Amino acid sequence: MCVIHQDLLKSFSMERKKGIIFDMDGVLVDAMPFHCKAIQTAAKNEANIDIAQRDVYLLEGMPGEDMVRELLQDKRYSGNIQNISNNDSKNLDSLAHRIHESKKKIFQQINASKPINGAQELVSSLRCKKALVSGAAKQEVNTIIEKYFGKEAFDVVVSGEDLEEGKPSPDPFRTALTKMGLPESDAIVIENAPLGIRAANNARIKCIVTLNNTPLQLSDFEGLVEHELMFADTRSVFSFLKEYCEKTG
Numbered sequence: 001m002c003v004i005h006q007d008l009l010k011s012f013s014m015e016r017k018k019g020i021i022f023d024m025d026g027v028l029v030d031a032m033p034f035h036c037k038a039i040q041t042a043a044k045n046e047a048n049i050d051i052a053q054r055d056v057y058l059l060e061g062m063p064g065e066d067m068v069r070e071l072l073q074d075k076r077y078s079g080n081i082q083n084i085s086n087n088d089s090k091n092l093d094s095l096a097h098r099i100h101e102s103k104k105k106i107f108q109q110i111n112a113s114k115p116i117n118g119a120q121e122l123v124s125s126l127r128c129k130k131a132l133v134s135g136a137a138k139q140e141v142n143t144i145i146e147k148y149f150g151k152e153a154f155d156v157v158v159s160g161e162d163l164e165e166g167k168p169s170p171d172p173f174r175t176a177l178t179k180m181g182l183p184e185s186d187a188i189v190i191e192n193a194p195l196g197i198r199a200a201n202n203a204r205i206k207c208i209v210t211l212n213n214t215p216l217q218l219s220d221f222e223g224l225v226e227h228e229l230m231f232a233d234t235r236s237v238f239s240f241l242k243e244y245c246e247k248t249g
Helices: 006-014 032-047 053-058 064-072 089-110 119-125 138-148 171-180 194-202 235-246
Strands: 019-023 129-133 156-158 187-191 206-210
Touching: 019 171, 019 235, 032 053, 032 064, 032 089, 053 064, 064 089, 119 235, 129 171, 138 156, 156 171, 171 187, 171 194, 187 194, 187 235, 194 206, 206 235
Parallel strands: 019 129, 019 187, 129 156, 187 206
Antiparallel strands: none
């Protein structure tokens, strides 16, 4: 029988496991360009309005139908919507729903998403608690995980069905923390969008940014995260996260 020294055993029990909470689209999976194109196409088909790419990316992370409604309320677009004013909530909701349903069908037709460069190696190599958070439907999230990362890649998965509120509410990341059994101080969020960073800040969890292929500029993240916590892409954050996972206590 192996005898473990009491001091060593005590040190093991005092170790605090670290956790990493990954956003999905734009951090691990390159699906946002197809989501954006699908929203633009649906908005054009249903309401004859042209949605700017940048406006979609600024709202990345918001639940789909909420995002569409937010875009429809933008003064630059609302003038192109015939017979609907910003005060006509019922009809605006109905149009947002139609556009969102059309968007989902278009996305299924054009989606050719794949893992972000380096994402698979990163997830498989990190030795700490890992959570994936997405506002997408549970079936979609599980399909992506199984296809690209493996069923056991994440200790916790949070999808849209698990949430009462989407980003920038802290609910997505607080839900992940609860399921991971960790306090805010022992977790870090990996994001790529302003709303996601706001959600992490609202949850009081440290956040780092991987820009990857976002069309947004550094100025769009001003005041949300320190510049030294912004990385060009997912692959370049590998060393930072590996060192983070190895720290205990």
